[in-house]
Amino acid sequence: MRxxxxxxxxxxxxxxxxxxxxxxxxxxxWPNYKMASPSDLWPAYTRYWQLFLVMGWQTLWRTVVxxxxxxxxxxxxxxxxxxxxxMREALYPLLVGFNAIPKATVVPIVALxxxxxxxxxxxxxxxxxxxxxxxxxxxxxxxxxxxxxxxxLRSLGASQTTIFWKxxxxxxLPEFFGALKVxxxxxxxxxxxxxxxxxxxxxxGALFDSGKINSDYPLMFAVLIALxxxxxxxxxxxxxLEKIFAGWAVRSPH
Amino acid sequence: xxxxxxxxxxRHAYATAAGPLPVLDGxxxxxxxxxxxxxxxxSGCGKSTLTRLIAGLMRPDEGEVWLHGxxxxxxxxxxxxxxxxxxxxxxxxxxxxxxLPLEIVPNGLKGKAAVDRARHLLSLxxxxxFEDKRPSELxxxxxxxxxxxxxxxxxxxxxxxxxxxGALDAFTRExxxxxxxxxxxxxxxxGVLITHDLRESIFLGDQVIVLSGRPARxxxxxxxxxxxxxxxEDLYTAEAAERLSILRHQxxxxxxxxxxxxxx
Numbered sequence: 001m002r003x004x005x006x007x008x009x010x011x012x013x014x015x016x017x018x019x020x021x022x023x024x025x026x027x028x029x030w031p032n033y034k035m036a037s038p039s040d041l042w043p044a045y046t047r048y049w050q051l052f053l054v055m056g057w058q059t060l061w062r063t064v065v066x067x068x069x070x071x072x073x074x075x076x077x078x079x080x081x082x083x084x085x086x087m088r089e090a091l092y093p094l095l096v097g098f099n100a101i102p103k104a105t106v107v108p109i110v111a112l113x114x115x116x117x118x119x120x121x122x123x124x125x126x127x128x129x130x131x132x133x134x135x136x137x138x139x140x141x142x143x144x145x146x147x148x149x150x151x152x153l154r155s156l157g158a159s160q161t162t163i164f165w166k167x168x169x170x171x172x173l174p175e176f177f178g179a180l181k182v183x184x185x186x187x188x189x190x191x192x193x194x195x196x197x198x199x200x201x202x203x204x205g206a207l208f209d210s211g212k213i214n215s216d217y218p219l220m221f222a223v224l225i226a227l228x229x230x231x232x233x234x235x236x237x238x239x240x241l242e243k244i245f246a247g248w249a250v251r252s253p254h
Numbered sequence: 255x256x257x258x259x260x261x262x263x264x265r266h267a268y269a270t271a272a273g274p275l276p277v278l279d280g281x282x283x284x285x286x287x288x289x290x291x292x293x294x295x296x297s298g299c300g301k302s303t304l305t306r307l308i309a310g311l312m313r314p315d316e317g318e319v320w321l322h323g324x325x326x327x328x329x330x331x332x333x334x335x336x337x338x339x340x341x342x343x344x345x346x347x348x349x350x351x352x353x354l355p356l357e358i359v360p361n362g363l364k365g366k367a368a369v370d371r372a373r374h375l376l377s378l379x380x381x382x383x384f385e386d387k388r389p390s391e392l393x394x395x396x397x398x399x400x401x402x403x404x405x406x407x408x409x410x411x412x413x414x415x416x417x418x419x420g421a422l423d424a425f426t427r428e429x430x431x432x433x434x435x436x437x438x439x440x441x442x443x444x445g446v447l448i449t450h451d452l453r454e455s456i457f458l459g460d461q462v463i464v465l466s467g468r469p470a471r472x473x474x475x476x477x478x479x480x481x482x483x484x485x486x487e488d489l490y491t492a493e494a495a496e497r498l499s500i501l502r503h504q505x506x507x508x509x510x511x512x513x514x515x516x517x518x
């Protein structure tokens with residue numbers, strides 16, 4: 001029963017959303033170059049389904065690789081800043097400053113710096129835009145560890161590494177997964193920024209761009225929806241991982 | 255009997271922005287093997303610093319801390335600690351929480367022996383049947399019981415308790431006092447208990463030490479005969495009332511509310 005609800009509620013909500021969207025376009029009598037309606041999308045998908053599969057896969061794998069990179073580097077920064085106050089004070093302003101730079105302005109710089117390395121460039125932007133929340137959440141998780149936790153293990157002669165694996169890391173996992181959910185959507189933005197701006201014709205971003213060039217407005221909207229679907233899929237992958245590794249943090253309702 | 259814990263002439267100051275802040279100044283503590291020493295004193299007088307010294311988590315500026323004939327120079331795996339906050343790990347079951355020290359200390363029990371040891375302790379404190387629960391599923395008193403088991407699982411030479419019952423309600427606290435006596439009968443240990451509760455100190459300790467206000471020194475020592483089994487009724491005798499009155503007076507001196515001459 002609960003399972004059915006978990007699936008049915010989001011599904012019905014999506015149908016309602018599509019219906020409202022269709023109604024909005026229909027009531028205003030908007031032509032599809034102003035705003036395409038869900039009924040315009042279907043022809044776009046059936047016509048270009050092969051392109052959607054190929055490009056969608058390109059976008060997906062590059063986003064995932066960028067995200068993995070963000071997890072590794074973000075965790076590393078988080079650990080350095082979480083364990084050392086000096087490093088936290090040194091790195092925080094730099095990271096905040098870096099994060100404040102709009103990544104759209106970094107795209108041409110990266111494209112020039114690594115000319116022709118399209119996959120690498122795209123992954124790099126996806127990584128750059130998404131590692132910040134992970135670094136911050138891990139560092140906060142580690143630096144707010146109650147001293148008693150540390151003392152319990154330290155008084156037994158445990159090394160810093162043991163304390164990290166036995167206590168600090170598992171205790172930080174809920175915050176980490178919270179940040180990862182934010183980073184998933186950010187990584188998609190990063191991938192698409194690169195795909196739209198740089199002229200290498202790969203990924204859903206390039207498909208969006210070709211829709212724009214050919215004034216194929218339903219195609220542009222279809223790409224946006226495809227991106228949303230990919231985002232949802234990846235988000236729920238993270239939710240699944242969270243259940244496996246940090247399921248203990250979700251308290252069952254009494 | 256030899257003294258298991260020996261603290262001699264300890265002085266310590268914390269470095270603060272406003273200069274050094276002396277917390278301990280002339281601390282003398284001696285606890286015999288199997289003894290249980292309750293330490294009371296005004297708030298912020300350095301009682302927790304004392305526990306960190308014995309655990310080897312910090313070293314004093316001056317003076318010596320000896321455990322079992324060896325000078326304490328760093329953390330030793332022969333110490334068990336429990337705090338006011340039970341700090342159980344939420345991602346582990348109660349059983350696994352209790353077994354944690356065995357994974358860390360050298361030559362700790364492994365496998366089935368470790369499980370049996372943890373189960374045995376849990377049954378001693380009345381937590382049989384809760385081995386597979388998560389900490390959040392237990393009440394505050396039960397969590398504190400589990401925390402005591404964790405402190406004892408590796409058979410430490412010294413059990414250090416830093417206000418472990420401070421956050422519990424009065425009835426639960428009295429239950430746990432009784433549990434402490436039961437535990438001590440079956441799992442002998444040498445203990446140091448930091449507390450704010452004078453009744454707790456005379457019910458559990460065979461020695462009650464009153465620390466002066468900051469910087470703390472040993473101001474008063476009361477010895478209590480523990481040959482008879484402890485009973486909560488003992489707290490309502492004339493003898494207990496007199497002890498409490500003496501201790502309360504010593505605390506007032508420590509707080510600086512009564513001049514010391516008037517007391518002695």
